[in-house]
Amino acid sequence: MSINRRQFIKLAGLSAVLSVGGITAIDKVKANAQELPSGARATASAAGQIFGQSKPPLTAKRWGMVVDLSKFQTPEDYQKCIDACNRIHNIPDFGEKKDEVKWIWTDTFEHTFPDSNPRDRKEVKDGDELGLFIPEELKEKRFLLLCNHCDNPPCTRVCPTKATWKRESDGIVMMDQHRCIGCRFCMAACPFGARSFNWRDPRPFIKEENLNPEYPTRAIGVVEKCIFCVERLEQGLKPACVEKSNGGLVFGDLDDKNSDVRKLLRTHFSIRRKPQLGTQPSVYYLIGGIKNV
Amino acid sequence: MYNGGKIMLGLLIFLAVVTFPFWYNLGTADTIPKPKIETPFIKQHGIKKCVESKDYMRREHMQLLDTWRNDAVRKGERIYVNSEGKRYLIDLQNTCLKCHSNKKDFCDKCHNYMAVKPYCWDCHFAPKENKS
Numbered sequence: 001m002s003i004n005r006r007q008f009i010k011l012a013g014l015s016a017v018l019s020v021g022g023i024t025a026i027d028k029v030k031a032n033a034q035e036l037p038s039g040a041r042a043t044a045s046a047a048g049q050i051f052g053q054s055k056p057p058l059t060a061k062r063w064g065m066v067v068d069l070s071k072f073q074t075p076e077d078y079q080k081c082i083d084a085c086n087r088i089h090n091i092p093d094f095g096e097k098k099d100e101v102k103w104i105w106t107d108t109f110e111h112t113f114p115d116s117n118p119r120d121r122k123e124v125k126d127g128d129e130l131g132l133f134i135p136e137e138l139k140e141k142r143f144l145l146l147c148n149h150c151d152n153p154p155c156t157r158v159c160p161t162k163a164t165w166k167r168e169s170d171g172i173v174m175m176d177q178h179r180c181i182g183c184r185f186c187m188a189a190c191p192f193g194a195r196s197f198n199w200r201d202p203r204p205f206i207k208e209e210n211l212n213p214e215y216p217t218r219a220i221g222v223v224e225k226c227i228f229c230v231e232r233l234e235q236g237l238k239p240a241c242v243e244k245s246n247g248g249l250v251f252g253d254l255d256d257k258n259s260d261v262r263k264l265l266r267t268h269f270s271i272r273r274k275p276q277l278g279t280q281p282s283v284y285y286l287i288g289g290i291k292n293v
Numbered sequence: 294m295y296n297g298g299k300i301m302l303g304l305l306i307f308l309a310v311v312t313f314p315f316w317y318n319l320g321t322a323d324t325i326p327k328p329k330i331e332t333p334f335i336k337q338h339g340i341k342k343c344v345e346s347k348d349y350m351r352r353e354h355m356q357l358l359d360t361w362r363n364d365a366v367r368k369g370e371r372i373y374v375n376s377e378g379k380r381y382l383i384d385l386q387n388t389c390l391k392c393h394s395n396k397k398d399f400c401d402k403c404h405n406y407m408a409v410k411p412y413c414w415d416c417h418f419a420p421k422e423n424k425s
Contacts (some may be wrong), residue, residue: 017310024314050372052382052391057371169369176366177416214387216416234371 055236061255062151062171063228064282065239066264067144071248078106078144081241081249085226088240090217092198092205101196103226104241106142109134112285115274138287144249146241147194147226148273148281149173155186155195164223171254171282172228182221191277195225254282326402332394343392344375355411358385386417394420 003011072078085091085104092101109116153173156165163179164186166172187195201220215231218224228251229239237243242251252261261284264270270284294300330341343350345357364370365383373381382388393399396419404411 013307017307021310021313024317050380050382052384052388053371167369174366174369178362178366211418213418213420216386216418219412219415230369234369 053235057234057236058238059233060170060253060259062253062282063149063233064171064252064254064261064284065146065228065242066250066252066261066270066284066286068248068250068264068286069141069143070286071246072142072144075142077246077248078142080244080246081144082106084240084244087210088212088215088229088232090202090206090210090212090215092202092217093207094200094202094205099199101198101202101224103196103224104144104146107145109138109141109143112143112145112273113271115276143285144241145192145194145273146283147173147228148192148279148283149226149228151280151282152278154189154191154277154279158185158189160185170233172230173225174227174230175224177216177218177222177224180222182223184223186223191274191279192281195223197221197223323406326406328400328402329395329398330393332392334392334394344373344379344381346376358389361385385413390420396420 082104086093089103091103094100149172151166151171153166156173159165160183161179161181163176163181165174165176167174182197184197187197198218198220203217206217229237229241232239238251239249242249250260250264252259254261256262264286265284268286270286272281272284275281335341345353350357361373361383362385364373371383373383375381390396396414400411400419
């Protein structure tokens with residue numbers, strides 16, 4: 001069926017009118033329905049010479065961390081660190097494992113150091129199903145895990161938007177939530193499972209009383225992870241977990257011979273997660289703890 | 294003219310519908326918004342000066358905020374030196390909104406008027422506002 005010129009002009013005119021009128025009407029309706037979310041007040045801290053800054057920032061060539069597991073005995077020892085981080089960074093609790101967002105968390109020896117588990121799990125050797133013959137307490141011990149801030153991070157190489165990169169100044173593997181498009185390549189690239197995706201809008205899943213108004217939340221569809229508390233280092237504070245760890249987490253400059261971390265690593269045997277992958281993690285574990293070595 | 298009456302009627306309806314947005318919104322024009330800067334913090338300090346001049350901020354605040362965002366997050370540079378040599382911590386939530394704690398009367402006023410919807414607030418907290 002064809003249409004003649006007259007019908008065509010009629011149709012074109014009608015559709016033009018409807019579209020112009022429609023857009024205006026929709027805008028009007030939208031404007032009326034708009035409601036603005038309320039947030040929290042930014043607290044005023046003491047203003048120094050620089051407006052808004054209280055202390056000079058902490059700097060290093062390459063930030064690193066030593067986890068001294070002898071200082072982590074009770075579940076509370078771990079939880080204090082995890083809670084401090086969750087609270088400061090407005091990390092949501094979706095209440096579902098598959099949606100979990102985690103910056104710092106715990107896992108077993110077997111999962112933390114899977115390459116130290118050479119035997120088939122079903123094969124029982126004198127009651128040691130891992131075939132590791134390590135102290136019983138170590139098999140049951142929880143290990144504190146976080147982003148390793150690798151010196152050679154695979155996650156940053158795959159990011160198509162440079163939303164994650166290693167800072168040249170201090171080696172921190174940083175995230176720019178503004179630029180993340182949520183492709184999750186970095187999650188696939190990270191061998192440590194340190195990255196989490198926001199499958200849902202996190203805001204409603206942060207308890208009102210836990211909100212930290214000084215730190216933003218994330219939007220739906222971005223990847224997030226531990227950033228070694230960049231925002232706290234800039235304010236002259238150590239990372240939140242380190243502060244709450246009672247000496248169990250030691251934070252310092254790996255490029256500085258005289259730093260606390262280097263002193264510890266010089267005098268104690270430490271291991272890193274999956275070192276054979278060549279990512280050069282900056283988080284070291286003193287397995288036996290300082291006491292036992 | 295064939296079907297003169299129908300054509301004229303059609304034209305009239307056409308004109309009526311085309312001009313509908315104009316006469317529908319007649320008289321409801323919003324007055325040009327005047328963002329308020331009377332917040333407790335500004336009152337307390339008595340300094341009614343932003344990081345740059347009022348005129349500059351009015352014109353360029355979006356570019357400034359974009360630069361600040363890149364400086365703070367990507368370059369790790371947190372200090373902004375303004376045209377007078379004064380130094381400020383680059384931080385939307387803790388520097389800008391410390392003074393401008395009235396998002397509804399400050400940011401939203403013009404943004405709504407201009408129908409721009411910055412997505413800052415998807416992540417950044419708007420300050421809790423006291424009703425006063």
